[in-house]
Amino acid sequence: MNARSRPNALVLFTVFLCFQFFEMIRSDGDSDLLYVMNIVAPALAIAFMLPMLKRVEAGKRRFWRLIVFTLVLETLAQSMWAASDWIWQTPTPELSAADVLWLLQSGLLVVAMAQLVRGGKERFRLVTDSLSLLVSLLVVSWEFVIKPAYTDAWTEGIDLSVAVNMLYPIADALMLFILFIWVLNSDRLYSRAARSYIVLAFLLYIAGDTAYWLFVDIRELDIEGYLDACWSVGAFALALACMHEATDTRNAASNELPQQNRVFQMIKFGVPYLGLMIVTGIILIDRMNPFIQYALLFIVVLIIIRQVLFFAERERLHERLQSTLAMTEFVARHDGLTGLLNRKSFLEKLEASIDEAARSGEQVAVCYFDLDRFKPVNDQYGHRAGDLLLQAVADRLRVLQEENVTFARLGGDEFALIMEHATRARVGQLAASIAACLSESYRIEELELHVSSSIGVALYPDHAAMSVELIQLADAAMYMAKRKGGCQAVFAPAQPGG
Structure with missing residues (x-):
């Protein structure tokens, strides 16, 4: 069976129910044909559900197996109830085997519904x-x-049949309780159509049981034939729910509204x-x-x-x-690889530091540096080795972290730092420490790598008053350090009129 079988099943179920309602009205709720239809309805639902079980997701299969078993009990109970008239032709006792099967069905329906609310x-x-x-x-x-x-019964004593009849409203209350939890639970794994049919089926079972207990058992009204349609519609609704769940290829969660x-x-x-x-x-x-x-x-x-x-x-x-x-x-x-500030945050931090320095009359230093001989590492050992090397460099920079100093990775093997409340001597000492620390050998997995760093330094307001100019001058000073052999720090030259 596939998704195209659902309309066929719906048409068949509708035709069946129409005949059942017609026979119910014609016979005033009491005929052999109604007995047959009461047996056929759950059996027909089982016939449609069994081929679908293997297509249901494994986590939901237990629920549907329990549902099939409840329909089997319904079929057997209806058969025994009819047999008392057809075969034995004896009055139905107050507590028959069919009553026991129906009570077991109600209990099993409660167990099946409990499968719906295990999570959430x-x-x-x-x-x-x-x-x-x-x-x-x-x-x-x-x-x-x-x-x-x-x-x-309270005054004369409660016999077994009365006690059994009182179990029906308790089972119905439990089913209604679990149904409330499931409907209100925001974690729903079933498709919307399947949920609608499941809710309809259980409400019909609850309504049918309650009406039978209230009007037939208690008030002794001869209307049980008119209530059979509740269980027939409920069985067909469960079959349609199972078919939707087995053939709906879309994820149930995707059918939910965002709010x-x-x-x-x-x-x-x-x-x-x-x-x-x-x-x-x-x-x-x-x-x-x-x-x-x-x-x-x-x-x-x-x-x-x-x-x-x-x-x-x-x-x-x-x-x-x-x-x-x-x-x-x-x-x-922050940079995703090293955890240092990224370029955007570095520029924002530099602008804020310059604004604060302008108010306090202090200096801000920018150091711009990259790794000498980094490209051969990437070319020879691959990008993984290069990434691990960059992470090791970032770890060493954190060790050198000082108060009012912020490190950043600008991209590739380019790094920078901002020093607030800077002095020429302090930034020069920190730059020299960076050059010496980064030039020590690195142990990357099974490799021993050697790189160094060339550092350019620019000061606000000595070299420039704008953040972009400071970075450009520090970058230019870095290339001056490279031309001098690398592994050292070079200050930007004094600007004319500075």
């Missing part, structure tokens, strides 16, 4: 959010549905407070019920935990943002 950056905070809403829904269900429905909708954000952050409002409203009606008061206390504790998690998460994000900004600024201002 906001998982723990979303769990507290959803749990507060779950508690409020359980309180409402207990006080206004379950407790009144089983009033006689979440504002309404969705309001719902996402308002979930715990909705639960608080529900339970508070119930207390206004029945303020003496200790069970509801304890539930309210539990929700308040959850909200406090949620707020702590929220602020801790925000603090982590803030620290990560600050670290990222610092790293970005460092990368923008």
Whole structure:
């Protein structure tokens, strides 16, 4: 099967459901054909899903295998339920084998849904959010549905069938709880179409189970035939979700909008407070019920935990943002190979130093130097050896770092430094130390390399008043040092009228 099979499956499922609805209305929800269709629906979904399992990503395959197994249980349960009329022709007992299979299916659906929320950056905070809403829904269900429905059972004793029936709303509440977490979780690995079908399927299963428990089990209304369509549509929705996940070649994450909708954000952050409002409203009606008061206390504790998690998460994000900004600024201002200032930052620093020197009446020195005999190293040993040599040079320059001295790599094997509050003697001493230090041999991997450095020096305001002129004069002085044999520092000549 491929992506073209999805429309065919959708048409087939639609036709099947139309016939099922027609037969449901014609027979008033009770016919042998409906029994057959209830068995065929999950079996048909399985038939479409099985060929798709091997095409689903390995990390998602467990979820879909569990879903297939739940549909197998659904098929068996429907078959046993029909067999009681067709083969045995006996009244269905209060607790039949089919009921056990359906209960196992509900439990397995909860386990399958748990596979969806194993990860996610906001998982723990979303769990507290959803749990507060779950508690409020359980309180409402207990006080206004379950407790009144089983009033006689509390006094006469709860038998096995009643206990089993009470497990359905618990399983449905757990499914709704996990569904909330998954929908609100920003880490979604499934495609948008698959997510939509999964949500639809589980909501239909929850609605069908709840309606069956409330109207058939409790109120004993003969409407189960009308509820079968919920499970048929749910099974087909799961099949379509699996087909989308297996045949959608695009990355699910690429389908996401860059920003979440504002309404969705309001719902996402308002979930715990909705639960608080529900339970508070119930207390206004029945303020003496200790069970509801304890539930309210539990929700308040959850909200406090949620707020702590929220602020801790925000603090982590803030620290990560600050670290990222610092790293970005460092990368923008520094040379990627040596970690020294790059040319742009060097020029900005020089302009700022000259402006400060102009106000204080002090001097600024610029040294411009490169490596003698660097090109033969690159030519003979390759660019890797050359890069390692440049990094070793930068390390030696850091050792020579002084107060008010800034080193930079301008490009290639060209380096420079700025000395603030400079004097001719101090900059001359530092330049000589650089020439001597850089001329010592280098051990690069298995190689022993020898280079030296020629250094040109220019002073503000003695040689020039502009940063560009200072650099040009220092560059010219460097070439004078090279002509004198290298491995030395030369000051720029005094300018006429200086």
